Amino acid sequence: MEITWVWTGMVVLSLVFGLLSGNLDAVANAALEGAGAAVELSLSMAGVLCLWSGVMEIMNACGLSAGLARLFRPVLRRLLPNASRDAETLSAVSANVSANLLGLGNAATPLGIRAARRMARGCGGTASDELCLLVVLNTASIQLIPATIASVRSAAGCKTPFDILPAVWMASALSVTAGLLAAGLLSRGRKRL
């Protein structure tokens, strides 16, 4: 729904700015070019995106995501001690985290929702500290190989689309840490009040 407002706002503002600056010809051209550019972008993204999804599928079939999930259990036990008492919640959360790391968004969301549902039982519509933490973890990006972005870069003519990986890892790690710290501080601060 929000995106409807953003889209309408952008189009109307473009009309207003075009009228005021006399750029209306350019705006009209841009509308048609933008639609074409979207299809060109999608086509040039297709190769990298499909190849990467294929590689991910192999990793998944090899049991790599299951292995990753096992690796994360001890950390998650620390982070979500109450939820981890329920074995099924813990296994859903660790599978959610490992799917997120591998960039399998379609697999990660249903797993995370299953965990969130179990964690929300009996709390009467108020999110617990641990549920807030799980959602914050999912609103931060912890993807190891951002394949979609690499495919957009290569579509734009970049020769080494993966050279941003170290920068992405650094920014992701700091962003997740900030989110978890903020969640911890905010929940403690409110309890004291």
Add this chain to the structure above:
Amino acid sequence: MNLSSLVIPLLLSAVAVYGLGKRVDVYAALTHGAEEGLSVLLRIVPALVGLLTAVSMFRASGAMEWLSGLFAPALDLLGIPPETAPLMLVRPISGNGALAVASDLMAAHGPDSYVGRVAAVMLGSTETTFYTIAVYFGSAGITRTRHTVPAALAADLTGFATAALAVRLFFGGG
């Protein structure tokens, strides 16, 4: 030789050999996954047509520059290039919208420019925050979300600022 040129061939071979060792039908898995990639792509094409139309109109009309200028003083303080202001505004709301804005920035400034790289790293280190919160709490029946939104936005803001910092650190420029 660039180190990142080694990563992709090495990764492909390693995954294939490991899969063979685990008795996985590697080629079938590859094509099945690629098919899934294609269906993901098919789903985002309509959104990209709508959004890239709006984004390129927005740029051509001069509204993009106006919006970037509006946020420039605050962003300069954080060391973030003001050209990425529209990306930061759209990112928490719409994943495809952010993809459209980022690809427009890469086309306008070049994918290997400072702004182009910062846009890519921003996209890679943040998520569609509001969408995720709505989906999780909606399906768990939570109405009082407490500190989730401020904490998630703190993560986004940190991601944006460190994206610019990381690009300067690894590539220079800015």
